[in-house]
Amino acid sequence: MTQETILIVGAGLSGAVIGRELAQKGYRIEIVDSRAHIAGNCHTERDAATGVMVHVYGPHIFHTDDQEVWDYVNGFTTFMPYKNRVKTTSGGQVYSLPVNLHTINQFFGKTLRPDEARTFLESEADTSIADPQTFEEQALRFVGKGLYEAFFKGYTQKQWGCSPTALPASILKRLPVRFNYEDNYFFHKYQGMPANGYTEMIAGILDHPNITVRLTTDFRREAADGYSHIFYSGPLDGYFDYELGRLGYRTLDFERFTYDGDYQGCAVMNYGDVSVPYTRITEHKHFSPWEEHRGSVCYREFSRACEPGDIPYYPIRLVEEKAQLADYVARAEQEAGVTFVGRLGTYRYLDMDVTIREALDTARLYLARRAENAAMPTFLNPPL
Incomplete structure (x- = not known):
């Protein structure tokens, strides 16, 4: 040794x-x-006043397909089942993310079946874009102008501090579109907190x-x-x-506030409209659904360029x-x-x-x- x-x-x-x-x-x-x-x-x-387990630097949700990694973390703590179900407010309505069949039907006022939704979105897409290079081109090619402007354009502009035309298409490739009603944000075998x-x-x-x-x-x-x-x-x-x-990073500012009761009914509510200055609100007690708390701790998240002394995130x-x-x-x-x-x-x-x-x-x-x-x-x- x-x-x-x-x-x-x-x-x-x-x-x-x-x-x-x-x-x-x-x-x-x-x-x-x-x-x-x-x-x-x-x-x-833990927040002393409410007892809520707070993710001090923003929420972290564990998800993986790696059996060894899952076994490793479970060797040091007990993981509880948790599914990340994200909602978004856009144009005065609340939708489910990632974009799924419910989102598509709700947004367009339709009752499409999966195959019909695929055909419909293709008709909405800009098929003249053969090889998308930017985030915006990728979105317009695969989901069309309506869904892009409602769910991706404003949020992305706030998150990255620049036009989606300046971002590579690869960023959007990580955001799935589902033609069923599955609203679990992740699709990994193991998920929990x-x-x-x-x-x-x-x-x-x-x-x-x-x-x-x-x-x-x-x-x-x-x-x-x-x-x-x-x-x-x-x-x-x-x-x-x-x-x-x-090196360039984005950082996050958190506006923390408490609420007596349930503030938004979900863990994560995105805000896709540019007119709303924050990207999302997280309500931390919903990250521990096996616990019960009367009070609530919430964060409004604001993204900006990282400066000396800030915590680098992205x-x-x-x-x-x-x-x-x-x-x-x-x-x-x-x-x-x-x-x-x-x-x-x-x-x-x-x-x-x-x-x-x-x-x-x-x-x-x-x-x-x-x-x-x-x-x-x-x-x-x-x-x-």
Whole structure:
């Protein structure tokens, strides 16, 4: 059993999982995090007044087809069944998302069957667009102007802070259209919420005698000497003190409010109209439907460009950012003894299950490379 010490920057999912896997193999693990709590952006805590479990940095819903990842998280907490059923307010009416047969029939005032709805939407689509390049072209080609303007145009403009004509078509490819009445937003085999929140789950992962966690501790490169290896899950550009400029992110502002009763009757209500400044309202007690609470805690979400000091949420990854990212990747690959991991470290938007999968694979690769006395790569999954 080794007694080498590894430094992990970030006590979120990536850092916790890598740390746990290596601690179990005898490595001493030191984890530092600049925040005053563990779990990163999936940090949860109970509201003292209402008892509601609040997703402090916005809701995180666990969904995966990865059996091993599902078994892994269930080893540290109890997951309760949860289906994400999103509603949207547009033009003074409430609809179901993702766009499904109910949405189509309601929006157009029809009673179409599945095959009829497919034919109808094709008649609505702009078939002159042979190879959609932008978000707007993709939407117009596959759902037509009506559904696009009601459900996608305004919301996307608010979310990304730019016209949908400036966004790649690939963003919309992740949004399904269903020709049945299924309103579960996700279609993965395993879906759920941890019974007592994500912070308790990550605390369980970190609960190992070989792991030491230091919070409210900023990482500095000059303090990295003496460690066998560093796994860095902070911002890629931040590792280099933003020497090549800041990579583009969107951040979120939350306007928190409470309500005596049930405010909106669902966990997530999107607002597709540009005239409404926020993108959605989340009502957190509905993320724990197995609990009962009289009071309610809600967030209005506002999206804007990330500035220094803000929490980065969504990497923009447009042409300008990708060029800058390439420069940072080249710089990172000149570093020895550090592997960049996670959403911030690789400048990629990752769901929780993918984050855990990559963390498990990273830890296993490290063990294999150490056994071979071979170098660890800078990136397990290159950002470009």
